[in-house]
Every structure is written in C-alpha cells, then in structure tokens.
Amino acid sequence: MPAPSVTRVGIVAKRGLTAAAEQLEQLGEWLTERQIEPVYEDETAGLTDFAVGCPHATRDALPGLVDLVVVLGGDGTLLSMATRIAQSGRDVPMLGVNFGSLGFLTETRIDEMLPSLEAVLAGTAVIEPRAMLAAEMRRGTTRTDSHVVLNDVVFTKAALSRIIELTISVGDNLVTKVKADGLIVATATGSTAYNLAAGGPIVHPRVDALVLTPIAPHTLTNRPIVVPASELIEVRPTVADAKDEIFVTYDGQTGYPLHAGDVVRIRRSERALQLVKAPARNYFELLREKLKWGERGGRE
Secondary structure (H helix, E strand, C coil), X not given: CCCCCCCEXXXXXXXXXXXXXXXXXHHHHHHHHCCCEEEEEHHHHCCCHHHCCCCEECXXXXXXXXXXXXXXXXXXXXXXXXXHHHHHCCCCCEEXXXXXXXXXXXXXXXXXXXXXXXXXXXXXXCEEEXXXXXXXXXXXXXXXXXXXXXXXXXXEECCCXXXXXXXXXXXXXXXXXXXXXXXXXXXXXXXXXXXXXXXXXXXXXXXXXXEEEEECCCCCCCCXXXXXXXXXXXXXXXXXXXXXXXXXXXXXXXXXXXXXXEEEEEEEEEEEEEEECCCCCCHHHHHHHHHCCCCCCCCC
C-alpha cells in the first residue's frame, strides 16, 4: 500500500525522449494499480498513449500538484526540475531515472525504477537533502534577477573575448581579483559537474561547503578554494569596454551578459533538493561507476 503522503506522482521525461515510451506507460500503470494518480508533464504526455485521460501540467506547475516527481532522462532534465521544485516552495522528493549518457544525478537505472518507487512508498528509501544555491543579480540598488540552482553559477567570456577579470568577495572579505576564462561557484553536488572538468575538487554532497574554481586562470596562483556554505559570495565583473563580454549562467539552463557595475550575490539556498538515492550503491561506488574515479590508466 502507498504511504499516505504520496497520492499523486509527477512524471517528467527529457524532451523528445521517445525511447522512454514503454517506461512511461509501465510507470503510469504501476501507479494506477496502487491507487496513486500519475500526473504527466505536458510534453511528456505526448510520448505515451497511456497519458490520455490522465492529468497534465506544465513543468512549472507540476511541483505544486504532486507529492513526488519522477524524472526520466539525463542530469539536465533533473536540474531544470530541481529549480522548479525550489521555486514552488515545497519539499517534493525527486527520483531521477537515467536515460542519459552519464547520469550522475539521475543515478537510478531503468531496471531499478519500480523497486526504488516501492521503497519510497514503503518509507524505506534513502532521501538525501542536496544543498542548492540562491543567486541574485543586482544593478545598482535594484535586484534585476534571481535563481535557485542545484549545481553551479558560472561566469564565462564570449567565444572571441580576451581574458576577463572578476572581483570575488566572501562575506566582508576580498578574496581575489581573478583574470581567467571564467569562474565556477559550485555546490558540493555540482563539484562533479563543470567544476570537476575545470580542475576543481570533488566534494562529498554531505559536506556543507561551496567551491570557487577559476576556469583557465591567467596565473598559477589562482587555484580553487572551498569555503563554508554559510558565507555570502559576491562576484563583480570588470567591464572596461565592449570587448569585455562576460556572461553568467545558472546550471547551464539560462543566462545573460553582465554590465559594468553589476554584482551577482550567491549564497546557500534556504531550500534543499530531496533526492531519492539509488538502491544498494553509495556515493563512492557512483564515482567509480559514472566517473571511473580512481581507475588506473595505461597498461599494468
């Protein structure tokens, strides 16, 4: 029998993921047999005939209507829904089922989907809170934009731009002025994403910390730094002329150019993502499985 708190489950697939049609139908039938109502995201509903007659909702509205979200796809799909769950103001758990090539966050395999759901309904699943970032962009005294993201806030230069300069403060303290191709501010969860590719450290998701990693810094003295997650981080771009094109992006999902005098303030969000863990695999097993962490290269 389902747990009393789970009566409706939101179902979201990667856009155009026709390969998931069988699993979407199987999932809908499985939930219906247990008197749980499946609620399909609008575009996902078009991937399976089973969704005809079932409730539909937009991606933005879905977290406010359900008790659990199941994502079928890759990490990008999960990241977009994590932001939407945070914006809804509700602590809706999310189960990520991997249809992507890596799927470090969507860590549950297809064959583990229904057993994982069974564990959630029985109250035996491990649901791990993952810290998120709250970022706001201010122009003068006006807040012009805000986001909540799971992985990172990234500052980069345009393709043909020269090296950019950013002033970084943590709390009331100036950290450095970095000249580089960019800067990554990542959560512990985001440490295995772009941060890792840029040479930043892997941080266990239970560590309450943020990572600041310069991208291809101009000097070797600018190295990644780990700071307490309780600190406020401020990043100010130096924009001397039109050639200094500096962009900020949020979880690789959305972004825009920054202007002279802008400041982006980043702190740990008050909301955390409740992520359903894959059964029978711990974090270090995932590092070895997904990232081939610790494997020796070359011949013995």
